[in-house]
Amino acid sequence: MKNIFEKPIKIYEKEIKNRIVIHPMEGCDGTAEGAIDELTRRRYHRFAKSGAGIIWFEATAVCPEGRANPRQLFLNNKTKSSFKKLIDEIREISLNENGFAPVIIVQLTHSGRFSKPNGTPEPIVAYRNSHWEIGKEEQPYIITTDEYCRQIPQRYSEAAKLAEEVGFDGIDIKCCHGYLFNEFLSAKEREGIYGGSLENRTRLYFDCIDSVKNSVKNTFVTTRLNACDCFPYPFGFGVDKENNIDLSETKIIIQSLDEKGIELINLTLGNPYLIPHINRPCINAPEDGKIGIKRIYEITKELNAAFPDIKFVMSGLSFEGENALDYSAKIIEDCVADFAGFGRMVFAYPDFYKDFIRNGRLEKNKVCLKCSKCSQLMRNASVAGCPVRDSEVYMPYYRKHVLKK
Numbered sequence: 427m428k429n430i431f432e433k434p435i436k437i438y439e440k441e442i443k444n445r446i447v448i449h450p451m452e453g454c455d456g457t458a459e460g461a462i463d464e465l466t467r468r469r470y471h472r473f474a475k476s477g478a479g480i481i482w483f484e485a486t487a488v489c490p491e492g493r494a495n496p497r498q499l500f501l502n503n504k505t506k507s508s509f510k511k512l513i514d515e516i517r518e519i520s521l522n523e524n525g526f527a528p529v530i531i532v533q534l535t536h537s538g539r540f541s542k543p544n545g546t547p548e549p550i551v552a553y554r555n556s557h558w559e560i561g562k563e564e565q566p567y568i569i570t571t572d573e574y575c576r577q578i579p580q581r582y583s584e585a586a587k588l589a590e591e592v593g594f595d596g597i598d599i600k601c602c603h604g605y606l607f608n609e610f611l612s613a614k615e616r617e618g619i620y621g622g623s624l625e626n627r628t629r630l631y632f633d634c635i636d637s638v639k640n641s642v643k644n645t646f647v648t649t650r651l652n653a654c655d656c657f658p659y660p661f662g663f664g665v666d667k668e669n670n671i672d673l674s675e676t677k678i679i680i681q682s683l684d685e686k687g688i689e690l691i692n693l694t695l696g697n698p699y700l701i702p703h704i705n706r707p708c709i710n711a712p713e714d715g716k717i718g719i720k721r722i723y724e725i726t727k728e729l730n731a732a733f734p735d736i737k738f739v740m741s742g743l744s745f746e747g748e749n750a751l752d753y754s755a756k757i758i759e760d761c762v763a764d765f766a767g768f769g770r771m772v773f774a775y776p777d778f779y780k781d782f783i784r785n786g787r788l789e790k791n792k793v794c795l796k797c798s799k800c801s802q803l804m805r806n807a808s809v810a811g812c813p814v815r816d817s818e819v820y821m822p823y824y825r826k827h828v829l830k831k
């Protein structure tokens with residue numbers, strides 16, 4: 427059987443070598459200034475060897491106060507040369523190993539409620555959300571003023587120009603997982619031009635997309651979007667009054683993205699801080715992972731069918747473990763999604779796609795165990811990676827830098 431992952435596909439007039447996407451995944455291993463550090467390079471060198479058609483760089487801050495941790499990448503004039511060096515290396519490694527260079531996208535972000543630039547929470551929020559804030563009411567919340575919001579598109583456009591300069595092929599305006607733009611989507615009670623109506627709630631997100639599009643010449647603009655937050659009504663986006671998933675506003679947003687010329691959307695759901703199993707179905711979770719993956723599957727299928735001109739990346743696939751690429755081949759064959767995105771699997775088993783091509787199967791003793799310990803490392807303020815399959819690197823690092831604190 428011909429490899430379905432190599433079925434020809436184009437986005438933004440670029441031929442993509444295959445349907446495998448490495449999802450954005452923060453390693454929390456940049457320098458204090460936000461430049462690429464030793465472990466960051468190691469991760470992306472491993473990703474470069476993988477043979478994936480798209481490498482989607484992790485959440486990269488556009489301003490210091492919006493960094494999610496003190497080691498989050500931050501693209502600016504001081505750090506740009508480290509990004510350029512790494513991008514050149516990724517292309518070279520992939521060309522040597524795989525005979526082609528992957529498309530490389532950077533995810534630009536403002537972490538909003540989850541900003542922790544100095545290692546402790548410094549939340550910058552669209553509005554006070556009592557569902558999220560249970561037990562955290564006393565934190566020093568900064569509610570974004572309209573004036574603060576008005577200057578954010580400029581931050582994005584500055585970062586976008588640098589992203590183009592250092593050689594990224596695409597720029598993702600992140601709108602998911604509860605970070606700033608995603609939070610604005612549910613700011614129904616907020617007053618002023620960024621709250622209330624859907625037009626107002628999408629204003630900041632869309633202004634940034636427009637501003638970035640106007641700032642770059644040859645770099646495409648894409649987005650990672652939460653189809654729904656899966657918070658109970660009225661605390662999130664994409665849920666109706668009976669707490670059922672309701673994609674009607676999501677569809678209006680995607681329609682607008684389509685009109686803005688967005689051709690690729692990386693779909694995701696939920697909030698990794700409060701309900702991580704929704705986006706990363708896993709073992710030992712409050713919900714069976716099979717239910718989680720089915721939810722992501724159904725939502726992706728519905729949106730992909732509704733927007734034939736947009737290409738969608740599906741998430742959560744590491745949950746399928748040994749079966750992940752057979753499962754992904756089927757979702758592509760059945761037009762559930764156009765691309766299969768992988769996160770945790772790649773930390774554990776960066777060669778997974780190559781092994782599949784070579785042997786027609788994945789190695790049982792190499793696949794992601796869906797334990798989500800990689801997420802846990804990040805939450806514990808460590809560098810992220812697979813402590814089970816890549817323990818040679820991560821456990822010594824963890825012991826030296828985290829446990830000693």
Ligand SMILES: Cc1cc2nc3c(=O)[nH]c(=O)nc-3n(C[C@H](O)[C@H](O)[C@H](O)COP(=O)(O)O)c2cc1C
Nearest residue numbers: 449450451452484485742743744768769770800810
């Ligand atoms: C350690 C870790 C870091 C992550 N960082 C990001 C990120 O920077 N941006 C993002 O959109 N998603 C991030 N995610 C979510 C992944 O991109 C992906 O959606 C999720 O892991 C589900 O896919 P999987 O089942 O293949 O792991 C992260 C996930 C993990 C485990």
